[in-house]
Amino acid sequence: MSTAVYIHIPYCQSKCNYCDFLSFAVSSCEIAPHIYLQALEKELALRGEELKKAGIKVATLYIGGGTPTILPHELVSQILASCHRHLPLDKEVEWTVEANPSTISLELVKLLVQAGVNRISLGVQDLCDERLALLGRTHTAAQAKEAILMCRNYFPVLSLDLMTGLPKQTTAQLLETLAVVCSWEPQHLSLYGLQVEDGTKLAAQLAAGLIQLPDEDEVGEMFMRSRKYLQSRGYEHYEIANFALKGFQCRHNLTYWQNRPYLGLGLGAHSYWQNERLANTSCLYSYVQCLAAGQLPVTERLVLSRQREIEDTIMLGLRLRAGIKFADFQKRFGLDLRRLYAQQLQCLSALGVIQCDEESISLTESGLPVANLVFAEFIA
């Protein structure tokens, strides 16, 4: 038995304009990182104990944020040591750390690799300095290149995050960026469309007319062209936003898409554990207090009905290009997906947005741009 563990480090150098993740600028945060890490260590201990008792190994470990690498190196080491101390890591563990290119140094890279981190995910986003500044990113294209070239020599897997649909971005520019990025030979690429979330600086800038975003057609075009280009460069499009060379799919994220259990540790982290969806508190004070009292900081708990579990499995599984295997579904729920959703499958197939064969159901190419509408059809 094995599972996936996510650890959230909610600190950043500064908040990016589009970001609505749970993160704080490290300089302005009232609870210092070392206090947070003490609490996190307690949570790791509690959950690690539970895993060990149940004989469950950690197959994938993902340290994300925020920017985990913004912390001083001794604190980064402390996190890595805590993981080793408390978590029953599998021999073949896929261990990812997220990093901002501006935080990468040889010292840090060595520290991570020595601790057993074998996958680094760099938030490159774009290679246009003007646009990076506009987004509130703290790095430049040159820094990104430097970090990438360093990382790829040390980490078995290099993953890069890129964004589409950015202000003033054109399809041509994006393709050019991808060509440069591909020349650095990352094993894994995530391509995220910029989303305007309420309450972000970006939303305010847009509302004030300070920036304009490319229209829906252009963004759609960017995605489809990027996809085609990356495929031509040998990347498999294996999930709506993710591309990988053969054998380098992100096992950690696959856990989410396959709707299998995972534990999320740290501030505001989410877990899917023993058929419940759990959320940790998003309040730093409560988080620290809870763990000081020896309690898990879980504040939201949703027991999933069987129907909900089925719906989630479909909504998540259809994100994978491989789709959902009928046999897997049958094995998990004892039901025939084809019969359960006969009407939806027929209608959506007729519209050409999904395809069914003997073994599985998946989105078609024309289903990709309308994925949400397709998923919504399966939600009661």
Added chain:
Amino acid sequence: MQQRNIRNFSIIAHIDHGKSTLADRLLEKTGALTKREMTAQVLDQMDLERERGITIKLQAVRLLYRASDGEEYILNLIDTPGHVDFAYEVSRSLAACEGALLVIDAAQGIEAQTLANVYLALENNLEIIPVINKIDLPGADVEKVKQELEEIIGLPGDEAILVSAKEGIGIEEVLEAVVQRIPAPVGNTEEALRALIFDSHYDPYRGAIAYIRVMEGKIHTHQKIKMMSHGGIYEVTEVGVFQPKMTPTDSLKAGEVGYVVAGIKNVKDTRVGDTITGAERPALFPLPGYRRTNPMVYCGFYPVDSGDYTVLRDALEKLNLNDAALVFEPETSEALGFGFRCGFLGLLHMEIIQERLEREYNLSLITTAPNVVYQVTLHNGKVLQIDNPARLPKTTEIASIAEPYVVARIIVPSTYVGAVMELCQDKRGDFINMEYLDTSRVSLTYEMPLSDIVFDFFDLLKSRTRGYASLDYELLGYRTSQLVKVDILINGELVDALSFITHNERAYQRGRELVGKLRELIPRQMFEVPIQAAIGQKIIARETVKALRKNVLDKCYGGDITRKRKLLEKQKAGKKRMKQVGNVEIPQEAFMAVLRID
């Protein structure tokens, strides 16, 4: 009280000239209400009326006033609705009076509705007292208004009372003028009963309550009465007066204004304009002027959620209890399912009903574009009344189609004459007359199809004249026109609820415009959606709603699946507010789109 101490009067005015404010002041001055009891504009009781600043449902109130001659008078103020949709109701409440206060805005002068109301008042032989209101405004030009009174209406300008209802100036003078200038009612109390119904309302405990002016004879409790239009007989359980709350009295005599409760189940049985007489000693003839009001405008109401059909039916029935002018019957649309075709006095009436259904009954409705009633003559000689374009017979069966025409009077500053003439022409108006009211204002008369005037004409008129034009119209009758039905096909399927009837010459343009509007209103879907306009089999316009290009949740949100799901649920909820026609989701507004094209 004796007849000679009674005065029955109305206030008539163009919209916004301050009628309701003046009524409020009169109530306040005569102590009918204390200041504390007054919310602004007491007579406009419905929320909607207060919000829109217009009177829809007319009301009556009895004021007690001790005049300067030392005697006490009963002044019955009968309020009138201030919108052209309700012209018949206005005429009936005027028929219940001997005089009227003609309120004119000191800055605006005489407007189209001022004139229309004056004509109604003159038809009913009312004594007219001109009141120039808002004299406190910086733009007030009292002398000019006096001049207009003399030149346009033919009333002596120096008899006008100068008032600022807002500031409470001239209110006493108005009350004195009502007493001195308006004649007391005449009418023999010994004659057979004849009482005019000028309004009614429905009370859930007591049934329909008729608002009446007794013209002859008297009416008292336990009396058996008869409605002369339909012969229904009822026993009076209560009569009373409005102070302004309903206050029972023993009887109402000729000249008096009040209400009657008689266990009448439905306001349809207390029709405005009808005559109440005694069942045992009936009058020979009813009072003149009664007519059944026929709906001028029809539209379809459909619940967005088809499960709300019975809620909608119950709601319409409840509203109908209080509004005999509203008619409705079940209707089925292939596109929209089960709903009701409803008839209204005009567009305002329609909007009011629609808003009340949505607000008071919490219904989410799809309203189809309103249309007038067409008279269709078939080759076999049969004549059909068509109140729904989708029901128009096949072209091959039709000999001719006639549509209602109105005569419209527009008063406008002379600088805008050209703009108004152009607009009237656009709306298929036939020029009848142009008259200079004074050096700067012109009265234009056009005969126009009702269907063109009833929708956006007034808005266009206002916008092209910077709000200076005023409009009044009345029905002329039916005229044959070259009319065709334009159908709309969405994704190849005919959407019956979007069909409209229009003049042959304008069909192409309107078809194109509507299809263009629909393309903007229909959200992009999973697939490309063609939208076409057709006359018969012939496609006259086509647009395409492109398929969605980007509707993906990219981010992982650190395993926050619940958030992802909430976004999908939100999307799903958005979909529920739309109507599914074939495979296509169509938003509510799309069904009104035909209104938003010229």
